[in-house]
Amino acid sequence: MNSAFPCQFRQAPASRRDFLWQVGGGLGGVALTALLAKVHAASPQNQNSLAARPAPSPARARAVIQIFCPGGLSHVDSWDWKPELAKRTGQPFDPTGKLQFFASKPGNCQGSYWPFRQHGRCGRWMSDLFPRLAACVDDLAFIHSMQSKSALHGPAMFMANSGFILPGFPCMGAWVTYGLGSESENLPAFVVLPDPRGLPPGGVINWGAGFLPAVHQGTPLNTDPEQPPIADLFPPKDFAGLTPTSETSGRNLLQTLNRQHAATRAGNTELDARIAAYELAARLQLSAPEVTDLRGETDATKRLYDLADEDTGPFGRQCLLARRLVERGVRFVQIYCGAENTTARKIRPNWDSHEDLVRDHGYWGRVLDTGGAALLHDLKARGLLDSTLVICTTEFGRQPGAQGKGRDHNPGAFTAWLAGGGIQGGTSFGTTDELGFQAAEHPAYSYDLHATALHQLGVDHERLTFYHNGVQRRLTDVHGHVIQEILA
């Protein structure tokens, strides 16, 4: 089923607009609209066209929350139990001396820095790095055989997000909104919650729309409670010359001028779309601050997410915001748990633990464990977990052979997990070899993870395509299998 090369099925559209509609037709008549942004065809009289469209096939999930842990989360210290590795600790990992990792030659085998135990009814093994998430293990489905095509942060980040190691390709969130639109009338369809410490490796293009229309790019939400949640949502506070009345009367004159202008240019729907966009912008000024205002949350919820804690609080806030966004109909939320290696600091600003894994994974482990477990509990308690697919992933794993007190990059194996949204908890797919060096059974790539996520949303990854420079592009390139083994 994956033999089709994308180059084969070019069906040339007569115009860009026709093209969008044709692709829409390919998705079972889905109009490709995403909110905050309709590509053409919107008119003030036709607000319903902003609503979400049904998925082409039955969907198990309505929304996705993806937690991304940039830097490379060590699978052998967390989700992937490797007793043989522990046994061989201190013995040479590569007696031939031929291997060369990203930044080092491998040292000795190094077992997990945290002990592993069995948890839950399923009895799966998890390390003590994640005590709270371990309590959720019966909801988690692990893919232990994940691999990446690059051992470099930039390209591997791009691959994990877009399926390609080069920049310029649309990420999963952009593809999803391109395919399904948004259920929210007043919020962006695809929202990103970056780590407050900074951007991930590769920068904002990790949530870019690539060659898809820019409307599908992720909208970053400012997680700082002191700042407006979306850039330019309001004029700068200190800008002189603005009055509340000038806002309204200026807007009224604008719409009058625009309507007169459009009236003499019948048939140009772009003009109507632009008038509608200004009306949506006005609605967004009300809806966006409401999402980030946490005053309505109970103390119990705030404690659950550990909001008051200096280290874990910011990520807890990101997770709580993700829940609030999904509650309000946002289709795709991506949370970053870690930033970029901007400077060599005492604690790495992400999971890239070359020098001191206990120090850095110890710190980030507590962060992910607290916020991630709170999110799963909260979604479940509110009945949202069934319809929300939660994904936790990273760009690659870390080596079982030591690099001093740390571990080097390992594109040969890492673990991702999924929960909710029609996923069978307490299961796993694929394995790594006895040391956790390479994927062994059922090697999987981002293609398979993406294909599975799209499947849960009711979209066939082979049919979600966009023509660009001679190729019908897909999120999954020419690859990808839905991982049936972890579906409920």
Added chain:
Amino acid sequence: MQPALRSSTLLIAAQLVAQLCAVTSLAADARLQHWSVQPVRTEFPKDASVDGFLRAKLAEKRLAMSPEADRRTLIRRLSFDLHGLPPAPERVARFVQDADPRAYEKLVEELLASPHYGERWARHWLDIAHYADTHGFERDQLRPNAWRYRDYVIASLNADKPYDQFLREQIAGDVLAPNDAASVIATGFLAAGPWDFVGQVETKSDVLRRAARAGDLDDMVTQVITATMGITINCARCHDHKLDPITQQEYFSLWSVFAGVKRGERNVSAEDTRRFTDEKARLGKALAATRTRIARLTGEGFELATLLPADSGIQVQNGSVTKDKLGYHRDIQVNRLQKVEAVPGVKWVFIPDGKGEVNVDFKLPVSGVPATSGHFWDTIANRPLNAQRSTTLGGTDFAAKGHRLLAMHANSGITFDLPKLRELSGHQALRLTGIVGFGATPEVASSRADFTVFIDATLAFQKLKLRKDEIAALDVQIPATAKTLTLVATDGGDGIGSDLLFIGDPKLAPRAAESRLTEAEAAELRNARAELTKLEAELKSLAEPAKVYAVVSDAQPPVIKVHRRGNPEDETIAAAPGTFSWAAHAKAAFGEESMPEGERRRALAEWITHPANPLTARVLVNRLWHHHFGQGIVATPSDFGLGGERPSHPELLDWLASEFHHSGWSAKHIHRLIVTSAVYRQSSSTFQSRVPRTPKPLDIGMSSYVDASNRLLWRQNPRRLDAESTRDAVLAVSGQLNLAAGGPGWRDFKYTEAYAPIYDYVTADTPELTRRSIYRFVVRTTPHRFLTTLDCPDPANFTPARTQTTTALQALTLTNSEFMLRQARHFAARVEREAVSSLSPQVTRAFQLAFARTPTEAEAQAAITLVRTDGLFALCRTLLNANEFMYVD
């Protein structure tokens, strides 16, 4: 070379036939008959014209063109199309009132002759070259000299450089005319795309390096072939092209053409560079001698930091001197003395780990160096280090004039040669003075470091676990017999993060004043000081030789092998330099594997610009058409293969291509043909257009019904301003546009050097930052939010045609961003300045500036009402958001 090629048409035809016959199995392949690879027609009716071809097609559908748009519409359309700028109200008025029947043609000539033409059309070319001013990927570093290529494109377009020459220079200019600066700069085209520093340079893994290089070559080949010939060659990377008859072997033959080419900074002129190096060496020597004379006479002491050339550092891996700022070094050999040959007075540098024996000189072990991680950052330098946030210690900024610093990030050691320093300073008995501390700001995480001084093997000074807010004063007596002085910075046992140690004003002072000056000596001192000032000024004014980010080549490229399924680790048979044979105008095989690097690119450049190449001219005239109508004759401007669109007007395309050839590849000639046509001058309204010779005019929408997407061009297409034109138009209307042309890109961001550099955008509102958008310094990983929101594409992609979206975020950005608000304020101030101070003329002026027309009575009334209550600013802000401002009819 051109005339020779032109005279060989017969030969070409013979080659073509020979090739087709040789490949008999392909002869039956219908794909060889694909329209775009057939020779361009040469026979046309005598009276052929753009309008003739268009009218014929419309008549087939019983449609007709719309009437000509009014002059105000035409001048606005032409200005944005040819300049990317709105017309000045005065020019609009002059044109509207011009009684000359050739007023329109005069306007076209005026616009084509203006330098703004090149600025506008360079944008389109840079889109398909995916040009930017940084590398992209994780470590998105600056390309400070890439702009020369951007200026080359602008200048070439303005000069209407023959397009074949323009292409040849960009593919092989350094080979064709190595002594011509413009030709060398032109190859910036090949280097314009993204490049992964970590994969190409930083990683230690050869597998990763090969993967990065494969991505690099694919990008180069794809760019050259899609930009010039509109063939999606990249589809043949993993397998034979699925649609077009292009084999994987042919794709890798193109790799072979570029196999010896790498992206990199290079000097524009070898001669200038040599002159610069010689002159700099001469001045450096003279300066050192003069400083020594002064030091000897005054007993002022000797600045250790001046041993190094200005703004330089010593690389600890090999002891060489560099101006570059480097990053993180780990897994390099510790405790190993690296000889420093280039700096007189410095013997060694090394990285101590304090665990094994640390030698500070040949066979001179010392004890007392604390244990370290053995990692290091950047270089030992007489300028601030990479990521150094502060150069101030105890209130003194040591980067300021009159001070010097020697930066030594942990872990590093440097050993000075005392006999040599005595000779340079003219003093025998010395003492070392200076202040040691951190170049980090206090907010950075807590970090400690140690500083140790050895004289020979004796520990002469040590400060352990220095805190970030601490400083230590150095004052070490140096015996007259001592041979080495060694300074060691170590990491305090907690890793090297933030250990940005440096010494302020490190000096070897005489132990006591050695003498009082005689009169003769005083005179000599005055002379020496005057000489010093002169030499320093000369050095400062010495212009660095011009550099450009372009290509660096190896004379003998490596052998390229076909990659099975595109996997660089799975190589099969070799691919000699060549190209694909589908376009059969000239031989596709260029030579053997021994072919020299430059000859390969020369061969490709000639193959692409060959007068019989069926694609090159068609692709270019179609691109021009695309930007004049919003849609090409071929609607897929970079795909002329079987997967692309077929031309809506094939004869017109060929006629334009043939005109292009006959005009000597003049793009301006094609512009003229297009914009002076009646097709271009039509109204964009859907109200007109009818079936010809019908007694009763049809209602709205007859043409819309027959040809909704306007493929036959029964009207002009209304178009929205793209991101850059929007920004430029806003600035033009507000009166803030700075039309200064060329030079390094303007940077409306704060740049922080770091492992992954940080780009923090600021609101542009100074003349330096309100230049045209084409001169922007384009950052890949951190795109410009304002422009990206308005659909400015990611320069990772080749963008032959821009996509356009209409979003609420655009509405927010245009109403609320600080940039727009400030420009609205400038716009209001301009209106107040330029119109008499009463409301009606002010409103009129505002409309003229924004829309190139006066307001209607009703509009004026509504506008006046708004200005009365909320001021001119509110009106100006509204006009800049209006559809009429954003759209061109």
